[in-house]
Each structure stands twice: as structure tokens, then as C-alpha cells.
Amino acid sequence: MKRLPIDDVWPDLRDALRAGPNAVLVAPPGSGKTTRVPLMMLDEPWLGGRRVLLLEPRRLAARSAAAFMARSLGEQTGETVGYRVRLDTRVGPGTRIEVVTEGVLTRMLQEDPALEGVGAVLFDEFHERSLHADLGLALCLEAQSLLRSDLRLVVMSATLEAEPVARLLGDAPVIASDGRAFPVETIYLGRSAERTAEFGPHFRAGRAGALERDVAAAVMRALTEREGDILVFLPGAGEIRRTEALLSAERLPSSVEVMPLYGSLPAERQDAAIAPAAAGRRKIVLSTSIAESSLTVEGVRVVIDAGLMRVPRFSPRTGMSRLETVPVSQASADQRKGRAGRVAPGTVYRLWSERDHALLPEARTPELLEADLAQLALELAVWGVSDPERLQWLDPPPRGAFAQARELLRRLGALDADGRATAHGRRMAELGTHPRLAHCILRAHSLGWADAACELAALLGDRDLLRGERNADMRLRVDALRRAARTGSPPQGADPAAVRRLLAEARELRRAADRIVRAEGAASGGSAAAAGPGAPAAGAAAHGADAVPVGLLLAFAFPDRIAQRRPDGRYLLANGRGAVLPGAQPLSRAEYIVAAELDDSGTESRILLAAEVSAADLERYCAESIAAEESVEWDSEARAVRPLRRIRLGAIVLKEGRLAHPDPESVRKALIRGLQEAGLEALPWTKTARQLLARMRMMSRFGGDWPDVSEEALLSRLDEWLGPYIEGATKLQDVLKVALADALEGMLTWRQRQELDREAPTHITVPSGSRIPIDYSDPESPVLAVRLQELFGLKETPKLANGRLPLTLHLLSPAHRPVQVTRDLSSFWSEAYFEVRKELRSRYPKHVWPDDPLSAAPTNRAKPRGNH
Structure with a gap:
């Protein structure tokens, strides 16, 4: 060895x-x-x-x-x-x-x-x-x-x-271990690894773009400059196919063979890609990060690195995952580089610049910190752990994403109220696929749709079977796969190997589901086994033997992504998010759909794959997600209380009608909320009510136990002081009949009412005998507007609030025009009166303007009686 x-x-x-x-x-x-x-x-x-x-x-x-x-x-x-x-x-x-x-x-x-x-x-x-x-x-x-x-x-x-x-x-x-590696020369070609956004349109459109052209150019350069096989790193299978097409158009030497390498390829093609090239031949292997580590591609002397990789990212904000194309880390780039120095000195061509290389992250972010944690949460629950902090981790799961995962599992019936795995949850974990798909398969099994659910799960776990198809309808994909299973012919444009792999995956899922259901049936005395092959199929019977309710199956897997069409054609998801189908397509007319794949990059998610579902199927088969809700709400447009009964599926309202006998207390509270929303000015203020409010505000300035009647306080305590006066009212029009002055006065004790009349009277009697109203518009400076002649003989300014607040006197001429404003009447008589007297005597000569106003008789007439 x-x-x-x-x-x-x-x-x-x-x-x-x-x-x-x-x-x-x-x-x-x-x-x-x-x-x-x-x-x-x-x-x-x-x-x-x-x-x-x-x-x-x-x-x-x-x-x-x-x-x-x-x-x-x-x-x-x-x-x-x-x-x-x-x-x-x-x-x-x-x-x-x-x-x-x-x-x-x-x-x-x-x-x-x-x-x-x-x-x-x-x-x-x-x-x-x-x-x-x-x-x-x-x-x-x-x-x-x-x-x-x-x-x-x-x-x-x-x-x-x-x-x-x-x-x-x-x-x-x-x-x-120091290992054994040959030196590898690094050549930077200048493309920025950060410029991933420009690739997106090319990926979606299925056309070769700047990335693929740059890679193909680098391959052609390496073929002439270097010896040995070439290993090319690209982010995904789509880029591999487009680069392969470009290279095929370059009229490569007959001794050069281009071979793809990615995870969903059949095993025999993967094995061929990593095997040594035949004598006298060169091999170009176009690979994803699958060849980055723990795998040796024999004969490689040259690596071409596009500097990108595709990773799953989970968004706690939306509860959804999406694949993102991101720059590789420096550690990954070094791993890729090392592939060129396994058998002899080699070369790596990097499509980015040396400056950009220094800006790359040192290492990749652990998947645990960015991925959907539903499967991890289920595995931990089956293990007997509800709090991941109990275990030892290099990086513990993020709390927010983990909590969302557990909430989804509860919704799927995998966890009980205490967070423990249910029997259904244990079966889901045993199936070994994502909890959403596992729940769908097991639920469909009992309804006679096991084959369809397993095919759907296989399709959802892989790349889109109908690449480039603009129609988002998932039924097209299921029908195409089922046709392929019957006829042996793949859909037009589909990879035959991918179709075989999907069918094998579906068969394996079906066998696993059958095994789980049989075991459950045996454990329970046979009751669960009725859901197995050949068993009565309640769901299939209801839809017809050949009908596959793809939308309903998706609803089992994605209850949070059931969506209702809005009047403007956009959709509202059950989780409360908005979504939109790109372009006009048949699904756009559907009242209800289920979104299987979403791009959540914007404020509203773009629906990439979905299927229609009927309201009847939702009500029949998704009853556990549907709740009746009675609400009494304020309609700000109608300015009235609306008692409603709604049938809800999450944020979606399936049905809505008027609640016949609403709770009177709920009606009153809804009316109060509506009045608070409308503000104090919407209430029926009379002159008397406004004056009373101002008087109360004036008295509250001086402490004591006077109620707070500021605008904020009145609104927040509306139920307390106005509530008793609006019993039976259901709309603003009813409230306009209320005497607000009575409601405000109801806030006062008997003692406070007496004190209010004494210390903040509505009127004051002046020396002439006239009863003059006080203007409390400004509670900090109440005003008494009175003709000057009616105050003759009054030495001091009248005061309110037990002598603590002097009135602001607006002294008027006989024609009721202001001639002086003062809060110190004594000073006015001794100082300003004589200047005012001169002016008034010239303007009103028939009136008496005494030299000594304090000893003169006050009058409310134009001139005193008997004075001719």
C-alpha cells in the first residue's frame, strides 16, 4: 500500500x-x-x-x-x-x-x-x-x-x-499533518467575486451570461497554457450546463472531453467524472462545490474557480428559505486551489482580483446559523430535547429561527403543546425528509394519494423538472413526471437522468411511508394499516380515481403558504405576507393557491411554483388550521361598530358575515376604540361643555384631587367618563345625542362641583350689577370682557381659585371695543386710567368719565339716569 x-x-x-x-x-x-x-x-x-x-x-x-x-x-x-x-x-x-x-x-x-x-x-x-x-x-x-x-x-x-x-x-x-502537496501557481483574472447580482437575470432566463463566458474563456486559455485535466468550480448545475454549451461551441480538440459533476447526476456519470482520463485524452470537469473536499478528481493539474457557491438562507422575517449565490470564503478558495496540486505542480485561475480575494470572508458561515431549522428542531424533539442549549454546540441554533421552526412543527402536528414530539412527529422524523414533505406524505397516505405525494415531494426536493417553463403551476410538473413513469419518456427538454432519479426518489419515499404505516398499524392492532396500498382512499374517492389534488397536497406541506387572491390580483399568504405571481398566467385567476416556492427578496414574495386549491378542499381537509372568529370592530369609514363572524385560515378570511347577537360589552368597547381613533373633536361639543371642560382644566392646575382632563387623559379614560352615557349606541351618530357637559360633570364629586361653581364660576357680577360670563378658553388666563364704566368703584382685580388666579380683564369702551388689558386693576386706576380717560372723553363725550373712578357710581348704561 x-x-x-x-x-x-x-x-x-x-x-x-x-x-x-x-x-x-x-x-x-x-x-x-x-x-x-x-x-x-x-x-x-x-x-x-x-x-x-x-x-x-x-x-x-x-x-x-x-x-x-x-x-x-x-x-x-x-x-x-x-x-x-x-x-x-x-x-x-x-x-x-x-x-x-x-x-x-x-x-x-x-x-x-x-x-x-x-x-x-x-x-x-x-x-x-x-x-x-x-x-x-x-x-x-x-x-x-x-x-x-x-x-x-x-x-x-x-x-x-x-x-x-x-x-x-x-x-x-x-x-x-503537513500533507503532501505540490506548489500551485495562482493567476487572478480580475472578475469581482462580489458581483453576483448581475448573474441573476442570466440564471433565471437560462441563457449564458457574463459568468459563463468568462469561465469558458479561462478554460480555453488554460487548455493552451497548461497541461493536465482541468477542474472548474461553478455555483450550480444551471451554470454548468450553460458553460458546457459554450465550450461545445468552441470546437474543442477531439482529445478533450467535457464532463459535468454535481450532486443530482446519476451515480455512473459522477463516477465517470472523477475517474482518470484515458491515455492521450484530457478531461474538463465542470463541478459544483461537491469536488471541493473529500473527493479526488484524478489527473487534475488546473483549477478554474468562478469564486461562487450556492447556499440555503433562511429568513426569520418571512419564515422561508431561498438559495443564494454568494462569494466563496478564503478557506474554500484554498481548498479548491489545493485540488490542482494533488499529483504534480499545478495552476489555479481565479476569476476575481487579488484585491477582492483579501475582502472575502475567512471561512463560510455554518449552515446551522442560516438554514431552515425545522428538521433540526424535529430531530431534537424526537431525541427528547426541547431546548437546544441542553446540548453542546460549536454554535448554538439561533433562537428566532429555532422558535419559528418549532411553531411550524406544532402546526404540522409534530409537537404537542409542551414541545414534545408526537407519534405523528416521530413518524415524520423516521421518513427522513423535510418535515413539511413528511407530513404531506403521511397525511396523503391515509387519503389514497401516497404516490402523488411522494412524487410531489421528490419534485420539491430537487431542481425544477421543467426548467425555463414560465407557468408556475406545480400540476404541470406532477403530470409530466407521472407521464414519464407511464411512458418511459422524459418531458421535452428535461434531463432523462434527472427524471429517473426523481422517480427512484418517489419510489423510495413510498416504500418508506408504507413501512412506517405498516409498523404503526401493527403496533395499534391494525387500525393504521388501512392507509396502506390498496386501502380505501377517502380523498381519492372524493376527487375521482385519477385526479390528483396537487394544491391540496401542497396545503398539507405548506399550510402557512396557502394564499388568497386579492382584488388587485396579488395574493395574501396565510402567514400574513404578500405575494405575487409574475406575469399573466392561468394560475393568476385562481381564488386560492398554495405557494410551494417563493423568492422573498422583496417586500412581496414572487411566487415561483404553486398550485390551485379549492375552498371546499381547504374546509374539508385543513380544518385543523381553520378557526371561527367572532369580532366586534370599529369601521372608520362607516363610523359605526361592525359585529362580524369570520372563518379564518391564518391571515386569510375564507368567509365573513354579520354577527347576529354581539356581546353588548364588546360593542361598547369597540365604540370607545372608534371614538378614541376619531379624537375628542368628533364628540358633540357645545359651548356649555367646552366651558365646563376649560373650568375643570383650570382647577386641575392648582393640584388637589381634581381629575386630569387633558386631551390625552380624556381619550385614554373615555370608557370611564363617557361609557355610561353611550349604552346601546353603535355608531357615532348615536353619540352626537349625548350631553357632554353631563358626562364631564359626572367625573366630579359633589364637593368638587360646589367648589367649581364657587372658585371657577361661569359668570361674575360686576359693580354695575351686570352678570358677565368668564371666558375660560385659556385655562391659564381666564378672561372677563367688561365695559370700563361697569367697574367704577372696584378697587382690586377679581380672582378665581380661592384668590390664586386673577382674571385677565379686557376693559371695553361703550362700543365694546377693547381699550386696555390688565390683570392689575388697582394699578390701572392709579396710572393708566387717566390717559385712557382722555381718549374716551373725546370719542364718547356724552358719557361720564369721572376724575375719581373709585368713588364714581358704576353704570351699564350709555349715560347715567338724570344726567342731561
């Missing part, structure tokens, strides 16, 4: 695992950590004949690693070394090393938390920080702590920051 760099550090790793249960192994690509360490563990005494589990983040890497190790032993896969990945398992009774994908480990732990028969779990390429890797490590650490102190855990990576992981593993030793 050829010696590898990892062999040099194996003694250190071996000693560490003999001394303690955990270790961290850091080794660059090509050092042999993935394929050599599990084999070297087989003879360790602590393993005691038990199995080694090697976790790989991708199915291709798992199958490739297992095949390589099996060949090194001279065996076939499934003997000493086997693998377990979704839809494909090759293990036998003598298998000692199982290479598994991370989701498979989660299922193994849920079925056997002690992992009996397993001696070690190796987490390969942990730097990728996938959600299932973080979850698997957290569950393994708890299993080790509570059940299996002898279980060995090894975290392995090429670019891992080892110290935090070592601390998480109980200050585990860190073993590092």
Missing part, C-alpha cells in the same frame, strides 16, 4: 485515542485522512471488533471513499467496507467500516442512541459545518456523556480552526 502523509501522524492519533475518547485531526487534501484512518483503526484494541462510522457530507464522496478503501483491501464495496447513503446502501454482515452521509447518522442515532456495535465515529470535512454534521456531533457527544463513555469521536478537516472544536470535545488533543 502506497505510503501517505497521514501515516506519519497515525502513531500520534493512535496514542491519543488509546488515552482518551476524542481527537481532532487536521490534514490537507491528499494526505489520506479520509481513506487511511478508518482502515488503520480496525486493529485497535479499544475497537473490540465493532464498526467504524465515517461521515461524509455528500453521497458521491461517501461512495467514492468506500470504493477506494475496498479496492485497497482487494475487495468489493459491501464487504469489509460499505456505505449507506439515501436511496443506496451497500453493507454486509462482515462490514466493519460504514461510510455514511450525515442524515443517515442522525437516523442511526435516533434508532439506537447508544450506537451499540459502533466503536468510533469520524466526522470528515467538518469545516463545511453542515447542519447535520453539527447536529450529529451534538448528539454523539450526549450519547458519549450519558451512555457510551467508550465511544471514540474524531473530527477531521483540512482547513478547520481546531482549537474551538478541541475545547468542545473536552480539550481533546489536536493532531496535524
